[in-house]
Amino acid sequence: xxxxxxxxxxxxxxxxxxxxxxxxxxxxxxxxxxxxxxxxxxxxxxxxxxxxxxxxxxxxxxxxxxxxxxxxxxxxxxxxxxxxxxxxxxxxxxxxxxxxxxxxxxxxxxxxxxxxxxxxxxxxxxxxxxxxxxxxxxxxxxx
Amino acid sequence: xxxxxxxxxxxxxxxxxxxxxxxxxxxxxxxxxxxxxxxxxxxxxxxxxxxxxxxxxxxxxxxxxxxxxxxxxxxxxxxxxxxxxxxxxxxxxxxxxxxxxxxxxxxxxxxxxxxxxxxxxxxxxxxxxxxxxxxxxxxxxxxxxxxxxxxxxxxxxxxxxxxxxxxxxxxxxxxxxxxxxxxxxxxxxxxxxxxxxxxxxxxxxxxxxxxxxxxxxxxxxxxxxxxxxxxxxxxxxxxxxxxxxxxxxxxxxxxxxxxxxxxxxxxxxxxxxxxxxxxxxxxxxxxxxxxxxxxxxxxxxxxxxxxxxxxxxxxxxxxxxxxxxxxxxxxxxxxxxxxxxxxxxxxxxxxxxxxxxxxxxxxxxxxxxxxxxxxxxxxxxxxxxxxxxxxxxxx
Amino acid sequence: xxxxxxxxxxxxxxxxxxxxxxxxxxxxxxxxxxxxxxxxxxxxxxxxxxxxxxxxxxxxxxxxxxxxxxxxxxxxxxxxxxxxxxxxxxxxxxxxxxxxxxxxxxxxxxxxxxxxxxxxxxxxxxxxxxxxxxxxxxx
Numbered sequence: 001x002x003x004x005x006x007x008x009x010x011x012x013x014x015x016x017x018x019x020x021x022x023x024x025x026x027x028x029x030x031x032x033x034x035x036x037x038x039x040x041x042x043x044x045x046x047x048x049x050x051x052x053x054x055x056x057x058x059x060x061x062x063x064x065x066x067x068x069x070x071x072x073x074x075x076x077x078x079x080x081x082x083x084x085x086x087x088x089x090x091x092x093x094x095x096x097x098x099x100x101x102x103x104x105x106x107x108x109x110x111x112x113x114x115x116x117x118x119x120x121x122x123x124x125x126x127x128x129x130x131x132x133x134x135x136x137x138x139x140x141x142x143x
Numbered sequence: 144x145x146x147x148x149x150x151x152x153x154x155x156x157x158x159x160x161x162x163x164x165x166x167x168x169x170x171x172x173x174x175x176x177x178x179x180x181x182x183x184x185x186x187x188x189x190x191x192x193x194x195x196x197x198x199x200x201x202x203x204x205x206x207x208x209x210x211x212x213x214x215x216x217x218x219x220x221x222x223x224x225x226x227x228x229x230x231x232x233x234x235x236x237x238x239x240x241x242x243x244x245x246x247x248x249x250x251x252x253x254x255x256x257x258x259x260x261x262x263x264x265x266x267x268x269x270x271x272x273x274x275x276x277x278x279x280x281x282x283x284x285x286x287x288x289x290x291x292x293x294x295x296x297x298x299x300x301x302x303x304x305x306x307x308x309x310x311x312x313x314x315x316x317x318x319x320x321x322x323x324x325x326x327x328x329x330x331x332x333x334x335x336x337x338x339x340x341x342x343x344x345x346x347x348x349x350x351x352x353x354x355x356x357x358x359x360x361x362x363x364x365x366x367x368x369x370x371x372x373x374x375x376x377x378x379x380x381x382x383x384x385x386x387x388x389x390x391x392x393x394x395x396x397x398x399x400x401x402x403x404x405x406x407x408x409x410x411x412x413x414x415x416x417x418x419x420x421x422x423x424x425x426x427x428x429x430x431x432x433x434x435x436x437x438x439x440x441x442x443x444x445x446x447x448x449x450x451x452x453x454x455x456x457x458x459x460x461x462x463x464x465x466x467x468x469x470x471x472x473x474x475x476x477x478x479x480x481x482x483x484x485x486x487x488x489x490x491x492x493x494x495x496x497x498x499x500x501x502x503x504x505x506x507x508x509x510x511x512x513x514x515x516x517x518x519x520x521x522x523x524x525x526x527x528x529x530x531x532x533x534x535x536x537x538x
Numbered sequence: 539x540x541x542x543x544x545x546x547x548x549x550x551x552x553x554x555x556x557x558x559x560x561x562x563x564x565x566x567x568x569x570x571x572x573x574x575x576x577x578x579x580x581x582x583x584x585x586x587x588x589x590x591x592x593x594x595x596x597x598x599x600x601x602x603x604x605x606x607x608x609x610x611x612x613x614x615x616x617x618x619x620x621x622x623x624x625x626x627x628x629x630x631x632x633x634x635x636x637x638x639x640x641x642x643x644x645x646x647x648x649x650x651x652x653x654x655x656x657x658x659x660x661x662x663x664x665x666x667x668x669x670x671x672x673x674x675x676x677x
Contacts, residue, residue, distance in 0.1 A: 023373070024224075024438060048367065049354045050440070050449045051466035066438065066451065073373035075438055099354030102474050103466075125181035129603045136189055136638045153607050156586030159564055160556050161604055182604045183558045186637040193636055202633050208562020208658065252565065255572075271572035289562045289658055500561040528662075531574055 002072055003045060011037055017079070026064070029078040031090050037078055038093045041067045047076060049097050054107045056139055061088050061111060082113070092118035110137045146174065149485065153182055157260060157489055160499040166480075166488060173488050176480045178473065183499045191463040196222055196296060196432060199463065203450075204290050206465065207501045209252060212245050213443030214450070214465070215294035220375055220439025221450040222296045226432045230376070233418070234298035234425045239377040240414040241284065241293050242441065243407040247318070248277040249444035250400040250407075253496045254325070257397065260493045261338045273321045276314050276536075283307050298426030308419050315415070317536070319408045326401050339394035342483065343491030346391060349478040357446020358399045359472045359495045363391035369442035381413045393494040432458070443468055445496050467501030540677055543618065546592050547675035549581030550668065552622075553591035553615075557608050559598030562658040563625040567595055575661045582668060588614050593671070596648060597624045599631055601639045605647040612648045620671060622652045624664065629653040 004025050008015075014037060017028035029037050041047045047067040054063045060083040067076045082088040092115035094100045104115045105124035112135045115121060126133040152163040161182035167175035187206055191199045203214040216238060223230070230238075251274040258266025278288045284303055285291035293299050329335060345355070350363040360367055368385045370378045386402045388395040434456040440449050446468030453462040472495040480491050556564050570577045571584055585591055588611055600608055612621070626632045628650060634640050641647065654667035 019436075026436065046351075048351075048356075050447070051451075051464065051471075053451050053462065053464040055453060055462040057461075064451075066449070068440075068447075070367040070372050077438075097354065098352040099471055099474065102470065125184045126603075127179055127181060129181065130606055131602055133639065136186065153604070154555065154588075154611060159568075160561065161558075161607070182601070182607070183598075184601060184603065184639055185558055185599060185634050186639050189638060190634065190636045205560045205562075205633060205657075208560045208565060211560075211562065268573055271569065272574060275569075275572075275574040288660065289566070498561060500559065528575060 002074060003069060004074060004076075007040075007045065007076065011040060015078075023073055024075045024077070026077045026079060029080060031080055031082075034078065034080055034091055035093065035096060038065065038067075039096050041076055041078075042097050045069060046071075049093075049099055049103070050075075052100065052103050052107065054111045054113060054137070056085075056111070056137065059083065060085060061113065063090065063107070063113065065093070088113045089116060090114075091116050094118050109133060111135055112138070151489075159256070162497075162499050164492070166485065168485060171484045171486075173480050173483055173485060176476055176488075178476070180473075180499060180502055183502070188463055188465060191465075192460060195458045196460070199460070200294055200296075201292070203465065204292065206467065207498050208289050209249050209498060210245065210443040210445065210448065210467075210501065211290050212241050212293065213441050213448045214467075216242055216376075217439045217441040217443075217448040217450040218452070218463075219294050219296050220441060221437040221452040222432065222439070224437030224439055225435045225452060225454055226296075226429060226437075228297045228427055228429050231298055231424045231427060233302075233421050233423045235377040235380070236414045236417050236421065237293070237299045237303055237425065239381065240303070240411055240418070241281075241291060241299075242376075243410045243414070244277055244280055244284075246407045246444045247404050247411075248274050248281075249496075250404050251277070253400060253444075254397065257393075257490065257493055260490050261335075263334055263338075266335075270325070273318060273325075276318055280311055280314055283311060295426055296432075297429045298424070300426070302425050303418055305419065308415055312412070312415055314536070315408060315411060319405070322401070322404050322408060326405060329397060329401050335397070336394065339397060339490070340392060341390075342393045342487045343479045343494055344390065344392045345475055345479040347389075349475065350391065353475045353478065354471050355446070355475050355495075356468050356471055357442070357444070358396055358403065359446065359475060361385070361387050362395040362399045364389045367447075369440050369447050373440065375441070377414065377417075380417075381410050383407075383410050393490055396494050432456070445469055445498060445501075446472060467498065469495070469498045470502045473497050473502065543675040544677065546618070547672045549583070550592050550672070551583050551585045551590055552593045552595050553585055553588050554595045555597070555608060555611055557596060557598040557604045557628075558601040559625065559627055563597035563627075566658045566661055566664065567597070567624065570661050570664060575665070577665060577668075589616060591615055592619060593668075594619060594621045594648075595624050596621055596628050596650065599627045599634050599637075599640050600644045600647055601637075602641050603639070605641045605644075609647040620651045620675075621648055622654060622667060622671065623650040624654050624667075625659060626655050626657045629655055632657060 014033040015027040019026040047069045050066040050068045052065045064079045107113050109123045109126045149166040153161040163179040165177040200215050203218045204211050206214045251270045255267040255270035345363050347364045350360045350365050366387045383406045386399050437452045449466040451464040452460050455461050
């Protein structure tokens with residue numbers, strides 16, 4: 001049972017840059033609409049958060065959340081783009097999805113992205129690291 | 144009562160890997176738990192961006208030594224999702240065969256370690272004794288006990304020798320007999336029951352909130368299994384059951400794993416039967432990988448392995464994200480460990496089968512003064528190993 | 539130390555230090571203890587505390603975070619203690635040489651006396667490695 005159409009009907013006005021493939025839907029969401037879309041995916045459609053991926057590309061830093069709809073095997077991937085490379089900030093989804101806590105802390109480690117509303121914004125892997133990891137995945141390293 | 148802090152780790156006799164827990168206790172009860180990870184961090188995603196796609200498969204194999212074929216399978220699925228390549232039928236069965244054998248050996252490994260953690264070393268020795276024939280099957284199939292190197296984009300690297308199939312079936316029969324015995328033991332062993340029932344309960348709502356995967360969530364009643372939800376490879380062609388239990392305690396996690404071993408044996412047998420009949424190529428050549436994004440996943444022994452690959456048309460990925468199952472299973476400790484005694488805390492920590500590595504010939508020193516005793520030691524070891532081998536296979 | 543080492547060689551007690559490995563060498567080390575290989579019959583025993591150990595089995599690339607801890611473990615060990623690097627990682631870094639988190643010079647944290655290469659080394663190879671160590675200890 002493919003629920004992509006149902007999702008597009010409900011949330012179609014909030015999303016852009018759709019890429020639709022069999023069983024995969026990638027789309028862009030503005031930061032202010034993110035929580036609403038995530039709440040719809042997680043609570044209404046009972047999706048499971050697989051993970052979130054940050055990538056630095058030419059237009060800025062992209063964070064791609066991957067939600068898996070287990071009943072149909074579909075993936076819904078909201079993408080948030082941050083253009084401010086010096087001080088990337090976006091809203092946290094941890095208050096809605098408890099399982100995102102570590103995923104967002106890991107991104108804070110590697111990219112320096114600050115998540116507003118996260119209950120515990122501190123490094124995960126680089127905690128008590130003697131030298132500090134820096135932000136190894138950014139194009140220009142800070143260390 | 145005042146609260147005390149108990150540090151566990153980074154090097155602790157009970158922990159296989161280096162990790163650091165801080166247990167906040169009130170009397171004997173754990174009230175809070177904090178984890179410090181990163182002792183195993185090696186930066187796979189960073190290295191993978193500098194390697195070609197074929198090299199990447201070698202690299203992701205070394206994320207974890209226990210699920211060392213789940214990561215390559217998920218990785219090749221992700222790359223195949225970008226370039227839409229068809230996989231030959233024989234290769235599908237070989238992939239499923241290797242993946243399921245890995246599930247058997249990993250669950251047996253967990254069963255043994257769980258026995259070790261509750262101080263029941265007999266379970267450890269028994270489970271690991273019957274894990275050894277599975278590693279021998281791997282040696283026959285791929286040539287190595289761990290790190291098989293079987294996966295390629297578009298198929299598999301090595302064919303299963305048809306002459307070896309009867310021997311594989313014979314070993315499998317032996318394992319199945321023993322596994323049915325172990326399932327019976329788990330069903331009515333008073334020690335296991337008194338130690339594990341109603342310990343470290345993870346409720347269904349918590350499993351959903353923490354996005355837990357694999358046996359951890361299936362023991363809590365969440366029927367998610369990638370093998371059924373997205374039947375890649377030969378999973379759509381074979382017959383198997385998804386094991387789900389309701390209680391969510393450590394005992395249920397044990398039951399799920401033991402029953403899954405028996406299901407896996409069923410799948411392996413079906414694959415071996417098919418491999419004896421199906422002929423054909425095992426690898427489709429992939430000429431180029433177009434720009435795009437791909438998601439690949441596979442049900443590893445611990446849960447869903449997730450790989451995301453983003454390409455720009457060159458021979459390297461610009462982003463390769465790996466999410467191992469333990470990364471989402473380990474935070475469930477924060478729900479399941481609260482309010483239980485310290486003695487039960489460690490088995491609860493071990494119950495999700497945490498793999499912190501996921502969340503990441505002999506060289507001679509001196510070759511003279513050879514002592515005859517030591518050569519005998521080595522020879523004795525080999526003779527003894529051969530004896531046990533004969534004893535187990537009855538030949 | 540010749541006299542002492544000879545006594546040491548009779549029954550080696552090993553402590554297992556996992557310093558960011560891929561887990562594979564670790565399970566192969568545990569495999570040695572189980573009925574199939576059963577090295578306890580040669581007096582080789584895995585101990586829980588570093589204070590009891592004669593030999594450290596080190597596996598993994600020793601990343602920058604775990605390095606100081608490994609150094610502390612080594613300092614706590616009663617001397618003489620011998621360090622065996624199990625697997626390709628302690629000797630060459632395996633495929634992790636390009637990583638930002640690897641310690642390029644593992645010898646600064648812990649001096650390694652014997653390497654057993656292989657990814658992972660077979661249990662037979664590990665037994666042979668320990669036998670080589672016994673040979674050296676016996677002089």
